[in-house]
Amino acid sequence: MNQTPDHRAGSVAVIGRPNVGKSTLTNALVGAKISIVSSRPQTTRHRLLGIATFPQGQIVLVDTPGLHRQQGKFSASAMSRVMNRAARGALEGVDVGLLVIEAGRWDEEDTLAYNVLSDAGIPVVLVVNKVDRLREKSALLPFLAEITQNREFAAVHPISALKRNGLDGLVKDLLRQLPQAPAMFGEDEITDRSERFLAGELIREQLMRQLGAELPYATTVEIEHFTEDGAMLRIGAVIWVERESQKAIVIGKGGARLKDIGSKARQQMERLFDRKIFLETWVRVREGWSDDETALKAFGYE
Structure with missing residues (x-):
């Protein structure tokens, strides 16, 4: 440029x-x-x-x-x-x-x-x-x-x-x-965050949209694996909640809620990353994670 x-x-x-x-x-x-x-x-x-x-x-x-x-x-x-x-x-x-x-x-x-x-x-x-x-x-x-x-x-x-x-x-x-200065980033760069980070955020967006009223702050997402398979990205994500009852809410009847969250997040990823995505999601419990600074650090919170 x-x-x-x-x-x-x-x-x-x-x-x-x-x-x-x-x-x-x-x-x-x-x-x-x-x-x-x-x-x-x-x-x-x-x-x-x-x-x-x-x-x-x-x-x-x-x-x-x-x-x-x-x-x-x-x-x-x-x-x-x-x-x-x-x-x-x-x-x-x-x-x-x-x-x-x-x-x-x-x-x-x-x-x-x-x-x-x-x-x-x-x-x-x-x-x-x-x-x-x-x-x-x-x-x-x-x-x-x-x-x-x-x-x-x-x-x-x-x-x-x-x-x-x-x-x-x-x-x-x-x-x-702003000061007169050359560009700090390349013309095609849009963020400093990795695709791995953005994938986790897009899953959490669906959790907030679909469950924000029921579980506003009790969920977070951890990307367990993020690998390239030819033109496809294979992503495995864990949705963490704080109680067993919340796990049931996220999964939904017959797994329907979790499937819908995964499907909509995958569509957003394909749009952003411009490639096919194979997404797997699991729900696990870690009690009190949102009030535990050690857990927050492990989950990538600054």
């Missing part, structure tokens, strides 16, 4: 409270699905890079778990502490902070996220996501005026990440904030 003298490149931390659309925005800017998405808060558990390359520059997006206050049963768990550390750690060495909020809503967790970015001493770009869901469109301007009062933002962008509306202006402003 020929780079202009004014070519810009740098890293942007995507920060916000849970479920505001950070991963949807990351995927939209990258142009590929690298971050899993569901309607459940805290779907994103890991920090990962999304690499968005444009003729004018390269934006390395650091997608993070949602920042949340330490209260309630989940917030007191080891997983909650790990996720908050991952979100705060994403600010180390970045050039810009991207604060993502939901149109029409600003609460204490949004203030927490803003304060974390403000304390980092970097330019903060505000993204007001889900504007397409606002019933009263006339309420947007007063809302923007209210939340930007006494807060410093380098730019403000109302967008819909899901519908990809408003992204062009956002990209221009992000690039403007």
